[in-house]
Amino acid sequence: MSLEILTAGPMLTVQDAGRFGLRHMGVSPAGPIDRAAMALANALVGNDPGAAALEFAGPAGRFRCDRPVRFAVAGADCPLRIDARTVSPGESHRLNPGETLTVGVPEGAVWAYLAFSGAIASPEVLGSRATHLRSGVGGRALGAGDRLPLGEDNPEAPCLRPGLRLEAAAPFRETGPIRLILGPQDDHFAPEVIARLTGCDFTVTPQRDRMAMVLGGVELPAERGHDIVSDGTVPGSVQVPGSGTPLVLLAESQTTGGYPKIGTVASVDLARLAQMPVGARFRFALISAREGEDLWIARQARLRRLLEGLVARPEGLLRSDYLLSCDLVGGFYAPGEVVRPVTRPVPEDRP
Structure with missing residues (x-):
């Protein structure tokens, strides 16, 4: 079970949460530039937030898998295509054997993350799969022809999307100093x-x-x-x-x-x-x-709420996991009763 890289941009690397506890030996953690974005990409495909995924700046490239997988891109809006079909970042999709995924340049940002269900299962170096480009610890930038092993996956698991709409496929978009x-x-x-x-x-x-x-x-x-x-x-x-x-x-x-x-x-x-x-x-x-x-x-609490609020995404067929995530009734009432609107609390989103 592997991911094949058909073409690759210049800054495509494997990153996980990073390697910690080694600074006294001169080893920096590496890991993602944008941790929240990588956590979101992973959660959308059912992985742990710190699982190994692909980080890229510029075009990510073209990819193919030898088994059905779910994938998601987070951190920035990117042009995404499965063969000739355009799909959206910020939610997960299915990629079947024989199909080619093309991931373009992040828009309005620099770094974005591509996660696959089961996560990348490349060998660990010093307790982490993160790539430190300057030292070569954990590997190198990826290129055409590279193959990466993938971990075990549940093929019946649903594709996911955030419960609340995100801006530019990023977990947070803030302004100010x-x-x-x-x-x-x-x-x-x-x-x-x-x-x-x-x-x-x-x-x-x-x-x-x-x-x-x-x-x-x-x-x-x-x-x-x-x-x-x-x-x-x-x-x-x-x-x-x-x-x-x-x-x-x-x-x-x-x-x-x-x-x-x-x-x-x-x-x-x-x-x-x-x-x-x-x-x-x-x-x-x-x-x-x-x-x-x-x-x-407070930011970490917001991220937890976001990841816990992911819901099944409709996929054409009315799968049971999607139907169970929907409010199909909206309330019950007895004949002759006056029907009053159901009031739902607004979800908290404090900084």
């Missing part, structure tokens, strides 16, 4: 430079990959110098090298670095920043570490 926690080396920068974080527009440059993205439009000179004794870094760290041009570390970031870190992008906004297309402009907003933690906890 990117929230930032100052430090740990913000004291290397003069107050007027700190003020530029919230008072000036930054630009997303083409210098980006899974390791980091370089920001343009604002220089951040450090009055105490741009060299420090190397210390720990995390995804979201905003390092400022001698050029004064800040860079934001992402999933494949190094575990230590010798440039001062003016701040750390809050986890709740890191994927949103990474998904911004080249040329996008934004500003930072400063928050405390406690506020960042509270925002992340």
Whole structure:
């Protein structure tokens, strides 16, 4: 049981939740750039949220399976075709042996995720199937002719869609400043430079990959110098090298670095920043570490509600699992009674 890659874009990799507990040995977690998007793609096909799927930037490529599978794309709207038939991202579909799936370029975002039912079952390296491109740990970018094993699947399971309509096949679409926690080396920068974080527009440059993205439009000179004794870094760290041009570390970031870190992008906004297309402009907003933690906890609760609210998608035939997900009656009443409308509570969707 395998997935055959007929053609592949330049940034097609296998990613799962990542490899953790090895930073002290210099091994960064890797894993997806947009964790919520990968979790949604996996859940739509019945996988665990952290199961191995395909991450891509640019066109994903063309694919074929040797068994019936369900697949889903999440993270961004993408052109999807099964042979000549167009299907929608943000919900799951069936791909049968002999059919070819074509996945195009994400629209309005950079990174998207393609999951298959049963999940990709490539060998684990250091406890994870995630690909770290910079080091080669876990493999390499995929290419035409590669075959990936798939795990066991229930062929009778339904295709799924979100209970509430999503925007652009993404679990979250938010606007506003990117929230930032100052430090740990913000004291290397003069107050007027700190003020530029919230008072000036930054630009997303083409210098980006899974390791980091370089920001343009604002220089951040450090009055105490741009060299420090190397210390720990995390995804979201905003390092400022001698050029004064800040860079934001992402999933494949190094575990230590010798440039001062003016701040750390809050986890709740890191994927949103990474998904911004080249040329996008934004500003930072400063928050405390406690506020960042509270925002992340609330975001994870929203994600759980989204994944728990998936429902069966109609597939032409009236399958029992789809009918059971529908309100076919809307209420009962006795003859002669006055019929009053049924009021349903509005689902909560607080940030």
